[in-house]
Amino acid sequence: MKFGSIPSGLAIAGLALAGFASAALAEDKVVNVYNWSDYIDESILEDFEAETGIKVRYDVFDSNELLETKMLAGGSGYDVVVPTGTFLSRQIEAGAFQKLDKSKLPHMGNMWDAIAARTAPYDPDNAYSINYMWGTTGIGYNVGKVKEVLGEDAPTDSLSLIFDPANAEKLAECGIHVLDAPTEIIPAALKYLGEDPNSHDPDVIAKTEDVLMALRPHVQKFHSSEYINALANGDICVAFGWSGDILQARDRAAEADNGVEVAYAIPSEGALMWFDQMAIPTDAPNPEYAHMFLDYIMRAYVMAKASNYVYYANGNKASQGLLEADVIGDPAIYPSAETLENLYSVTAYPPKVNRKVTRLWTKVKTGQ
Template sequence: MKFLTKSALAAAFIAGAGAPAFGQDAVVNVYNWSDYIDETILKDFEKETGIKVVYDVFDSNDILETKLLAGGTGYDVVVPSGTFLSRQIQAGVFQPLDKSKLSNLGNMWNVVSERTAKYDPENAHSINYMWGTTGIGYNVKMIAERMPDAPVDSWKMIFDPEVISKFADCGVFMLDASDEMIPAALNYLGEDPDSHDPKVIAKAEELLLSIRPHIQKFHSSE
């Protein structure tokens, strides 16, 4: 059994251009999350435009940010989560978009665009690529065998040590992303998920440490 948990707070995934999109050899270099695009789309794009796509993947914002801040990545388009985007913009990682060349901007959903503007004012450096919420995935049969009355509609499945301990032998997986798990833990505790108060963050730390013995693996792409 696997639990994959992800905070709904980091729901907007934003593509920001870090260099001119197309070089002399008609190549665009893309760095995206694993499993976030169908490979056939890349082939169709190359066929329709004649532009070769060099496509690399990552499985955590930390890996992406380390490369971006080091400089010289060679990527044209990258896809950070919204919470990471704002500080990367402040660090001067991205170039402003020339929206006159983006003919499909009129198809963007304004509800999401307004939310992503929280991280990138006026969406000057980015456009929304994907958004969503992620909760808990579990094996129904294995859960029923171990705890027929398991609180499957509650974060207690993850954050209550007494509950999650019953499933440790199944193999509990958790996202390897502090920006996901700390807000989720704070939300469970009734605290502000966006809090930067060290005392509040310490409560999330204490909670996460209490369930750590029952987590088999931390990973963001399995």
């Protein structure tokens, strides 16, 4: 989800194919990996192939929903996939993943217990998955423009920046984008209302309708990726989005030197903390190699290399000493212990509740 242009994922896959086709053909040792786009340092794949002689066939996706459709339909042909925690738990329940054989994962001890505790609601004891990266959902904003519209004391570190219609109305002039992801926005709205963000009670969830419908007319677009460029170009002034994407927008604006200053804030009310977990599908063709891949990823220097490249925090304690200062030292990537306390996680909605949630979201998006 960070760095590089979209085709880089394809380029990696291409490289892998070109470089190791002959070896792979000879021995037919392949591990099929399905990860988010722009989410890895390609040299990690090359190193793995060089060390193990197993060819990595690497495909990318850009939405949990798409991944889940493939997982629930079955027969995807992948050995390693990377769903986000909430989706992971439901897919585990559906029987989409196989239990990890910890005896084949000697580097398990490198993992960070604090993150394991946070992911326990989705996958207790990491029975099915290991953490790859984690991040938060918060507010990205154009520092200059927000000040211009709302004044010096604009509540940029509060959910009221967008959920208070008085602010949203003013910010609508310069543009608001919101993630098209009900499982991220509804918990935030609940938090803003002082409710449990992880509530699965339809009546409680229904309370967010007023807040979201009040926000709706001021939102230029509900979309999960366009805000990166829009924010970087100064086309919009506020985006409710994922930390890494917003940091990417910050970097793009800085590179372009276009006078746009983007900042990311974790709302003081608290923010959603999400976890992208690596897991092995039940029907993975090569579970043996999948375990080898997972164990390789858990090596401290490999994980550090990945985080240094994508600028996301990882769940590997041992890697922290090898992280660069601008990663481990950035509170937007590794929040302070105090902020960390304030982060919350959510669990997957049961099917019938999920139907109500998506219906509510359709109403928010279409007005119908």
